[in-house]
Amino acid sequence: MNETITGPILTTDGIPLKVSLQKSEKRNKIRAFLLVVPLLAFILVTFLIPIGDMLLRSVDDSYINTVFPKTFKEYEKWDRQGLPSEELYKTMFFEVKESEGYAIGKASTRMNYAKSGWKSLLKKSKRKFKKIEEGPYKEQMIAIDKKWADMEYWKAIGVMVDATTAGYYLNAVDLKYNVDKDVVWQKENRRIYNQTWVKTFKVSILVMFFCLMLGYPISYLLSTLPLKYSNLLMICVLLPFWTSLLVRTVAWMVMLQQKGVFNNLLVMSHIISDENRFALMYNETATIIVMTQILLPFMVLPLYSVMKTISPNYMRAALNLGASPLHAFWKVYMPNSIPGISAGCMLVFILAIGYYITPELVGGKDGQMIGNWIAYHLKTTLNWGLCAALGAILLGVLTVLYWVYNKLVGIENIKLG
Amino acid sequence: MALPTYATTGQRIGYYTFLTYCGLVFFFLIAPIFVILPLSFSASPFFEFTREFMNFEPEAWSLRWYRQMVGISSIGDTTVVTDKWMLGTRNSFIIGIAATFLATALGTVAALGLSRRNMPFKGTIMAILISPMIVPLIITSAGMFFFYSKIGLTHTYLGLILAHTALGTPFVVITVTATLTGFDTNLIRASQSLGADTMRTFFKVIMPLILPGVISGALFAFITSFDEVVVVMFVGSVEQITIPKQMWAGLRQETSPVILCMATCLVFLSIALLTTVELLRRRSERLRGIKLQN
Numbered sequence: 001m002n003e004t005i006t007g008p009i010l011t012t013d014g015i016p017l018k019v020s021l022q023k024s025e026k027r028n029k030i031r032a033f034l035l036v037v038p039l040l041a042f043i044l045v046t047f048l049i050p051i052g053d054m055l056l057r058s059v060d061d062s063y064i065n066t067v068f069p070k071t072f073k074e075y076e077k078w079d080r081q082g083l084p085s086e087e088l089y090k091t092m093f094f095e096v097k098e099s100e101g102y103a104i105g106k107a108s109t110r111m112n113y114a115k116s117g118w119k120s121l122l123k124k125s126k127r128k129f130k131k132i133e134e135g136p137y138k139e140q141m142i143a144i145d146k147k148w149a150d151m152e153y154w155k156a157i158g159v160m161v162d163a164t165t166a167g168y169y170l171n172a173v174d175l176k177y178n179v180d181k182d183v184v185w186q187k188e189n190r191r192i193y194n195q196t197w198v199k200t201f202k203v204s205i206l207v208m209f210f211c212l213m214l215g216y217p218i219s220y221l222l223s224t225l226p227l228k229y230s231n232l233l234m235i236c237v238l239l240p241f242w243t244s245l246l247v248r249t250v251a252w253m254v255m256l257q258q259k260g261v262f263n264n265l266l267v268m269s270h271i272i273s274d275e276n277r278f279a280l281m282y283n284e285t286a287t288i289i290v291m292t293q294i295l296l297p298f299m300v301l302p303l304y305s306v307m308k309t310i311s312p313n314y315m316r317a318a319l320n321l322g323a324s325p326l327h328a329f330w331k332v333y334m335p336n337s338i339p340g341i342s343a344g345c346m347l348v349f350i351l352a353i354g355y356y357i358t359p360e361l362v363g364g365k366d367g368q369m370i371g372n373w374i375a376y377h378l379k380t381t382l383n384w385g386l387c388a389a390l391g392a393i394l395l396g397v398l399t400v401l402y403w404v405y406n407k408l409v410g411i412e413n414i415k416l417g
Numbered sequence: 418m419a420l421p422t423y424a425t426t427g428q429r430i431g432y433y434t435f436l437t438y439c440g441l442v443f444f445f446l447i448a449p450i451f452v453i454l455p456l457s458f459s460a461s462p463f464f465e466f467t468r469e470f471m472n473f474e475p476e477a478w479s480l481r482w483y484r485q486m487v488g489i490s491s492i493g494d495t496t497v498v499t500d501k502w503m504l505g506t507r508n509s510f511i512i513g514i515a516a517t518f519l520a521t522a523l524g525t526v527a528a529l530g531l532s533r534r535n536m537p538f539k540g541t542i543m544a545i546l547i548s549p550m551i552v553p554l555i556i557t558s559a560g561m562f563f564f565y566s567k568i569g570l571t572h573t574y575l576g577l578i579l580a581h582t583a584l585g586t587p588f589v590v591i592t593v594t595a596t597l598t599g600f601d602t603n604l605i606r607a608s609q610s611l612g613a614d615t616m617r618t619f620f621k622v623i624m625p626l627i628l629p630g631v632i633s634g635a636l637f638a639f640i641t642s643f644d645e646v647v648v649v650m651f652v653g654s655v656e657q658i659t660i661p662k663q664m665w666a667g668l669r670q671e672t673s674p675v676i677l678c679m680a681t682c683l684v685f686l687s688i689a690l691l692t693t694v695e696l697l698r699r700r701s702e703r704l705r706g707i708k709l710q711n
Contacts, residue, residue: 028535035530036542039523039586047549047583050564051556057563214442221439235691236443242687242694243450244644246664247680250464251449253668254456254677259465261452296446325428354553356647361668371555378559378651391556402551406540411547414591 055395058388061165067107068095072161084154089138096122097129113167113383115156115179121147155179168389173197193373193390200369203287203359204352208299210292211348212341215299219340222300223307234304241297249361252290256280256362282364290362295351299344302409306340343409350401354394370394450684457482457677464674482674486682502679505663512574512659513642516581520638523582524589525631529623531590532597543590550587554647557584562651572654580648585638592637596630596701629701633694640690 008016065072070091078084096104104126111118128144141148156179159167170176170183174191178184185191218237222230240248255261263277272278280286310333318328356371363372370390377387405411420432459470460479469477488500530536531543549557561580562571570576604626608618624631646661653662660679667676 025535028533029537032530032533032536035533036527036536036546039527039546039590040542042523043546043549043583043586046579047557047560048545050560051552052560053564053567054556054560214445217435218439218442221435231695233443235695236447238691238695239687240446240450242640242691244640244661244680244683244687246644246646246661246668247453247683248449250664250668250676250680251453254452254464255449257464259463261466264466293445293449325431350551354555356553356555357665371553374555374559375647378555378562384563387559391559394553395556398551398553402544402548406544411540411544412591412594414547414550 051395054388055392056388057384058168058392059164059166060385061110061160061167062163064107064110064160065163067099067103068092071095072157075157075161078154080155080158083138083149083151086136086138089141089148090135093129093132093137093141096125097132101126109382111156111160113171113385114159114177115153117147118153118156121145121153152179165385168385169393171386172389172393193370196368196370196373199284200353200371203284203291203367203369204349206288207291207295207352208345208349210288211296211299212345214292215296215303215344216337216341219300219303219307222304223310224312237297237300240293245294245357248294249290249358252286252293252362253281256286256289281362282367284363284367286362286364287359287367287369290358291352291355294358295348298347298351302343302347302413303337303340306343307337310336339409343405343413346401346405346409347414350398350405353398353401453677453680454684457674457681459674462674464672464677482678485673486675486678501658501663502660502675505658505660508574508657509643509659509661512577512581512657513639515574515578516585516642517635517639519578519582520585520589521631521635524586524634524638525593525627527586528590528593528597532594532600534602546590547587549583554584554645558647558651561648565652571652572656574657576652577649577657580652581642581645582638584645584648585641588637588641589631589634592634593627593630596627600626626704629697629704633697636690636694640687643686 008018011017011020013020071088074088074091075084078088104122108119108122111122124145125141125148132140147153159165159177159179159181167177171186172193174186174194175183176186218233222233222237225233253260257263258277258279258281260281262280263272266272267274267277280289314332314336315328318332319325323331353369354371355369356375359367359369359372360375363369371394374387374390374394377383377390402411420429424432456464456466458478458480459467460477460481461467461470467477486502488503527546531539531546536542557580561576565571565576565580570579600623604622605618608622613621644661646659646665649657649659649662650665653659660683664676664679667673
């Protein structure tokens with residue numbers, strides 16, 4: 001393409017310069033990449049694959065297929081009109097009878113999510129099936145428990161036949177499959193997640209707002225003070241940043257509890273009486289107060305670094321031209337500080353939305369966020385599918401926010417002091 | 418932004434209101450941390466300032482919780498030795514130091530690559546490397562809990578060290594990349610043209626210049642591991658007790674004031690680390706300042 005009269009420029013080796021440059025450029029690229037590879041591989045194996053593996057659990061429904069493979073195959077033939085045929089009862093009978101008790105237990109937990117009652121039914125059946133030697137099985141099974149003659153239970157199996165399910169995601173937003181695999185709302189008293197999602201967003205937004213309200217003025221002060229004072233005050237911002245999260249949470253428990261420092265001071269100064277102490281601990285207020293203090297440095301640091309670059313001459317010029325201080329601030333200083341505001345707000349929001357420790361310790365019952373439900377299902381109910389689905393939704397929200405943050409601020413500009 | 422001498426009364430009021438507000442915010446930031454220091458010397462088994470304590474009555478002040486923390490406690494006349502806290506301290510340091518070394522080595526090398534002009538997919542790779550800092554710990558823990566148990570890493574020190582390394586690397590990458598911005602690459606060329614090989618160039622030219630950033634990053638990685646409790650809870654076993662895990666257990670079950678003693682020690686540790694990082698940052702700025710003058 002590059003056909004000039006003199007031909008391409010050559011290096012001393014006789015290779016065209018362009019080719020030679022491309023080659024060395026490529027070599028440099030590979031070298032740079034090789035430096036990153038160890039960490040990238042490490043993060044992939046120790047961090048990303050585990051998370052991906054967990055996310056797969058949110059749609060995985062294959063276990064039950066390994067316990068009842070023949071039954072599920074036979075099930076396909078059922079027309080869902082009358083009770084199933086003797087053949088289906090028979091395969092079910094043998095698979096329940098011959099499977100390991102552990103496998104039945106695990107499968108029945110899953111089946112109970114589809115229709116409650118399965119667990120007790122299978123437990124009872126597993127015990128009694130041992131005595132049955134020969135068919136016909138249908139009548140004998142119904143004799144053991146009338147649930148075997150209940151169409152609802154048979155229909156519910158239809159929800160579990162596929163190896164993947166969207167059921168956990170539905171559960172995570174208070175929906176569920178009914179036995180006919182239609183999407184319906186959970187019962188009124190079991191709807192907890194939507195309000196938790198709303199609460200999580202509400203708390204995160206409030207924390208972000210309070211951080212901005214508290215962080216903006218002090219960042220301004222820090223950026224305008226002479227360096228020797230601002231360095232000293234900066235320590236007040238950085239020390240909490242370096243102090244253990246648990247230590248700070250303990251400190252707040254000391255401050256906010258019924259007989260804590262804050263209430264004591266109010267009682268001592270006769271603002272409130274001894275009986276009317278504020279309930280500041282173990283509720284949503286506590287979660288918000290403590291999270292604000294914990295996340296405040298993440299607001300101040302980006303704000304400070306942006307404000308540091310705003311020349312004081314802008315404000316002087318505005319004031320000189322007759323603007324009132326408020327007007328000058330609103331029209332001149334504030335717009336200049338918007339990059340800092342957006343960086344700080346996004347970072348605080350991103351970090352707040354997945355909080356777990358603080359709400360768990362100070363939040364009581366009504367200060368719980370979605371992170372606490374993930375932990376609850378992870379270690380208490382062992383409903384790992386739901387745990388993964390809640391995690392996946394949270395991670396989805398975070399990925400969008402993180403992407404926006406990266407576009408707006410640039411991830412390499414995170415400030416750590 | 419001192420007030421000019423010609424400021425009006427309104428401006429003065431506004432200015433002092435602003436300063437008071439800022440003072441209160443700083444107080445809000447710092448007060449909770451210092452409230453626990455005196456309380457750890459209280460004899461009371463509850464987290465509260467008793468009247469006797471406030472009046473400096475000698476019997477209300479005591480070192481008993483500190484004695485318990487280091488493993489000596491007395492019930493009646495018998496001395497009981499419980500070394501849970503010391504065991505936790507030992508474990509925290511083992512895991513923290515190992516994770517710091519790994520994270521610093523991996524992070525520094527990666528930062529060197531990321532700061533090169535011709536790094537392909539820089540933005541995406543950076544976003545992936547920083548993600549352990551952004552993903553909520555509870556999700557990370559859940560993922561690690563499932564995956565590490567598949568490959569037999571749960572309930573092992575190795576599992577915890579690897580997990581904490583992953584959590585610590587973003588800090589190293591961020592601080593070292595920050596130090597490397599404005600790094601004069603001609604220094605590398607000069608060194609190489611004078612005959613130094615890659616390793617020699619790295620240790621004799623690059624390393625001394627980025628060392629403040631590397632150490633800051635390492636300290637960040639250390640404190641991250643040292644503070645971390647969620648992953649330890651899910652990936653570790655009863656055996657791998659660490660300070661934060663012990664504090665967590667203490668807060669949920671017994672609420673023993675020993676927690677306050679440990680918290681006090683941790684506050685002093687963070688003060689020490691913060692001071693180190695600040696000094697390093699100034700040194701780094703000075704180094705770079707000199708470079709600009711030349």
